[in-house]
Amino acid sequence: MTQRKTFSWLFWLRTLTAWGVTFLLFFPLGWLVLTAFKTELQAISVPPLVFFTPTLENFEIVQERSDYMLYATNSLITSVASTILGLALAFPAAYAMAFFKGKYTKDILMWMLSTKMMPAVGALVPVYVMAQTSGLLDTRTGLVIVFTLSNLPIMVWMLYSYLKEIPAEILEASRMDGATLWNEFRYVLLPLTMGGLASTGLLTLVLSWNEAFWSLNLSAAKAGTLATLIASYSSPEGLFWAKLSAASFMAIAPIVVFGWFSQKQLVQGLTFGAVK
Amino acid sequence: MNRFIPRALMAPAVISLFLWMIVPLVMTIYFSLIRYNLMQPDQTGFIGLENFEYFMTDPSFGTAVMNTLLLLGSVILITVVLGTLLALLIDEPFPGRGLVRILLISPFFVMPTVNALLWKHMMMNPIYGVLAQVWIFFGGTPVDWLTDFPLFSVIVIVSWQWLPFATLIFITSLQSMNREQLEASRMDGANYLQQLRYLYLPHLARSVAIVVMIEMIFLLSVFAEIYTTTGGGPGDASTNVAFLIFKQALLNFDAGVASAGALFAVVLANIAAVFLIRMVGKNLDK
Numbered sequence: 169m170t171q172r173k174t175f176s177w178l179f180w181l182r183t184l185t186a187w188g189v190t191f192l193l194f195f196p197l198g199w200l201v202l203t204a205f206k207t208e209l210q211a212i213s214v215p216p217l218v219f220f221t222p223t224l225e226n227f228e229i230v231q232e233r234s235d236y237m238l239y240a241t242n243s244l245i246t247s248v249a250s251t252i253l254g255l256a257l258a259f260p261a262a263y264a265m266a267f268f269k270g271k272y273t274k275d276i277l278m279w280m281l282s283t284k285m286m287p288a289v290g291a292l293v294p295v296y297v298m299a300q301t302s303g304l305l306d307t308r309t310g311l312v313i314v315f316t317l318s319n320l321p322i323m324v325w326m327l328y329s330y331l332k333e334i335p336a337e338i339l340e341a342s343r344m345d346g347a348t349l350w351n352e353f354r355y356v357l358l359p360l361t362m363g364g365l366a367s368t369g370l371l372t373l374v375l376s377w378n379e380a381f382w383s384l385n386l387s388a389a390k391a392g393t394l395a396t397l398i399a400s401y402s403s404p405e406g407l408f409w410a411k412l413s414a415a416s417f418m419a420i421a422p423i424v425v426f427g428w429f430s431q432k433q434l435v436q437g438l439t440f441g442a443v444k
Numbered sequence: 445m446n447r448f449i450p451r452a453l454m455a456p457a458v459i460s461l462f463l464w465m466i467v468p469l470v471m472t473i474y475f476s477l478i479r480y481n482l483m484q485p486d487q488t489g490f491i492g493l494e495n496f497e498y499f500m501t502d503p504s505f506g507t508a509v510m511n512t513l514l515l516l517g518s519v520i521l522i523t524v525v526l527g528t529l530l531a532l533l534i535d536e537p538f539p540g541r542g543l544v545r546i547l548l549i550s551p552f553f554v555m556p557t558v559n560a561l562l563w564k565h566m567m568m569n570p571i572y573g574v575l576a577q578v579w580i581f582f583g584g585t586p587v588d589w590l591t592d593f594p595l596f597s598v599i600v601i602v603s604w605q606w607l608p609f610a611t612l613i614f615i616t617s618l619q620s621m622n623r624e625q626l627e628a629s630r631m632d633g634a635n636y637l638q639q640l641r642y643l644y645l646p647h648l649a650r651s652v653a654i655v656v657m658i659e660m661i662f663l664l665s666v667f668a669e670i671y672t673t674t675g676g677g678p679g680d681a682s683t684n685v686a687f688l689i690f691k692q693a694l695l696n697f698d699a700g701v702a703s704a705g706a707l708f709a710v711v712l713a714n715i716a717a718v719f720l721i722r723m724v725g726k727n728l729d730k
Contacts, residue, residue, distance in 0.1 A: 190548055193608075194550060196562055260457070287665030290689065290706035290707075292690065317461065419555065424553040431545075
């Protein structure tokens, strides 16, 4: 009897603490969403307002002032395109490394990861010069190429760790039955790795959507992504909290909701399948 | 044929990544050895190691290196410790756990520029910010976070962003624990602390290694958060190596010095990579 009592007491303490901590950690984000629906005056009221009549005017103003759709389209196109291109480059490589392991496979994998260790800013001047001379500055193509290359090491690693788990016998069996490389890929490998491809794609999508460094430095009015749009609100003249919040809300909502649905795949991908 | 196909399949990724690495690297080495300031285009020519000397003797240099390491170390420490506690807290079922999970993970999907602006304006603003209001409510004096504690503020912002990531990985790892083993240990009279020490924490070791690895890759080059909040200041108080190079390149227009700095960052990254490879090699080979 007493034991049950302590159990339920602990149970409610745990529940309350969990909800309390969650409230604190989510608060800044929740506040951003609230502020997006306030007027500018309500946004900076002291003490802060929790109850108010919500308004949609900020969303309209952001639309009118800065052509949100253009930035959103740029974000969508660059992240989807770089994800597809990345998968197309990474998958064959990961396949070769997982099933035809050579003497240098491990070294190549480590080398790929090490290219990711260098701060992007280290390559800024050369990449900027190259983008400028090739006319790719402030173009979606330029951003797609840069996003793809900077995500490629992680993509190869993720796919490699998935493919490694597939027993080579399955592939050998299909080869014995006379399957061509394409058929083997299409009917044996692809169904088995859909999960891996999905998580890799999801993570790349999130990373490219949120990428700020290259988009801030290589794009402007034409190819600017949502990250660029938000950064423009950090200048003093753009400093209106309600509008900033509305713009931010529109920039993050798609990818956050997307992230909620794909967290399981993301974990598998991010930990290279080592944490299940 | 059996040798050719794997190489052909690897070639596109390896070649493009190799170019992505080597072309900027060679150009950077070249720029670092010449006088290359966009504001003084007439002054050119080979100057040897002068750019390196200039970058490394810059008073900001030591601060930037220290800040980089401090930022990396404290964010990793904060996220691993708090992430473990949080994961243990929500490991067992309770009402609304699904929703808690979703809310907790959200900051990770928010773009760094938004995170930074949100904290800068709505949380840390010394007059209207929520934190200032909380301070006033409890009778304290509001703090001008970004001016008075710039590096600390950046650490808070970056930790807030990466804590969900660590929590998510740890909770997933905890869910895969052997429940029967836990039950058996409880039967044998182990208390929670003993379970923690001998069952939970050893089980988490591998995911800790992975979290440290991924965070190291991303945190060495923190940029957007500093760019949008403090701009590296006041002074150099929140400048890290990545931001210092950026300052040289785009604010001082000195591509030569920036390139020398970039090469230094490569060295720093490689030192970190050596540590990583040891750790990852040990943990992922199993």
